Amino acid sequence: MRVLVTGGAEELGRAFCEVLGAQGHQLVITGRDEHALDLAEADFRAKGVDVETHVADLGDPHATGKLIESLGNLDVLVNNGALGGPVGPTWEVDESDWWHTFEVNLRGTAFAANAAIRTMSSGRIIDVISNAGVHRWPYVTAYSVSKAAVIKLTENLAIELKHLPIAVLSYDPGMVDIGLMRRGADMESQDPHQQRVSKWARSQRAAGRFTPVEQSADLLARIVSGEFDHLSGGLITPASG
Numbered sequence: 001m002r003v004l005v006t007g008g009a010e011e012l013g014r015a016f017c018e019v020l021g022a023q024g025h026q027l028v029i030t031g032r033d034e035h036a037l038d039l040a041e042a043d044f045r046a047k048g049v050d051v052e053t054h055v056a057d058l059g060d061p062h063a064t065g066k067l068i069e070s071l072g073n074l075d076v077l078v079n080n081g082a083l084g085g086p087v088g089p090t091w092e093v094d095e096s097d098w099w100h101t102f103e104v105n106l107r108g109t110a111f112a113a114n115a116a117i118r119t120m121s122s123g124r125i126i127d128v129i130s131n132a133g134v135h136r137w138p139y140v141t142a143y144s145v146s147k148a149a150v151i152k153l154t155e156n157l158a159i160e161l162k163h164l165p166i167a168v169l170s171y172d173p174g175m176v177d178i179g180l181m182r183r184g185a186d187m188e189s190q191d192p193h194q195q196r197v198s199k200w201a202r203s204q205r206a207a208g209r210f211t212p213v214e215q216s217a218d219l220l221a222r223i224v225s226g227e228f229d230h231l232s233g234g235l236i237t238p239a240s241g
């Protein structure tokens with residue numbers, strides 16, 4: 001299958017791509033960082049993976065959609081790219097940073113999905129969400145609320161797509177010791193709010209509540225395969241596996 005993974009050059013998105021590439025899927029990887037994309041492309045090609053990479057900033061409302069429309073025949077879109085957003089009391093953080101998080105996490109996801117739906121004949125869209133979109137995550141509200149909105153977007157799109165062979169699923173990969181979560185846990189800051197978030201992340205790790213990255217990526221690959229299409233609109237979590 002031809003699978004586009006936004007933000008797939010590094011961290012969790014890269015772990016997803018590693019499994020998908022090893023399973024023989026054709027990969028299209030996007031992100032902002034051209035150098036990271038080039039390195040990922042060279043690495044995947046060396047492993048014999050059919051891959052192409054494109055710079056596409058999810059903060060640009062049309063960049064990813066235009067790319068998707070130009071590609072045609074995509075089977076799966078994995079809306080993985082996202083920002084962690086600002087940390088602190090909601091009324092104190094920079095409002096532009098707060099709103100930009102929605103532009104990337106919500107609008108970026110929605111507009112990429114729209115383009116995929118307009119061009120796909122069948123397949124699936126997988127919206128990578130977070131526990132933060134299900135439960136309250138105070139002091140990280142741009143991230144939490146934008147992910148909550150994506151869960152609702154997924155639910156609504158699934159109903160609108162009932163007459164088409166396109167499934168839409170939210171995927172919570174669990175708390176994984178990589179990317180955003182690892183940076184959050186290992187963050188060293190004098191800021192009391194960042195310290196609070198960091199302390200909480202470390203406590204989750206110490207309590208064994210993190211999901212191994214391999215498990216998280218394997219479950220994503222099963223969703224990509226279509227195994228969970230009958231649950232379109234729903235939320236898949238490591239507990240679903």
Ligand SMILES: NC(=O)c1ccc[n+]([C@@H]2O[C@H](COP(=O)([O-])OP(=O)(O)OC[C@H]3O[C@@H](n4cnc5c(N)ncnc54)[C@H](OP(=O)(O)O)[C@@H]3O)[C@@H](O)[C@H]2O)c1
Pocket residue numbers: 006007008009010011012013030031032033034036056057058059079080081082083084104128129130131172173174175176177178179180181182
């Ligand atoms: N790590 C976890 O434990 C965890 C837990 C739950 C959910 N998640 C979700 O999993 C996904 C990946 O998280 P992560 O931990 O790997 O985060 P990360 O380390 O911050 O990586 C985010 C990825 O998104 C891309 N990205 C960010 N802003 C972008 C933009 N404006 N346009 C295009 N790409 C953009 C980045 O690539 P560029 O810098 O090249 O743009 C990067 O590849 C996110 O949706 C996150 O919410 C992660």
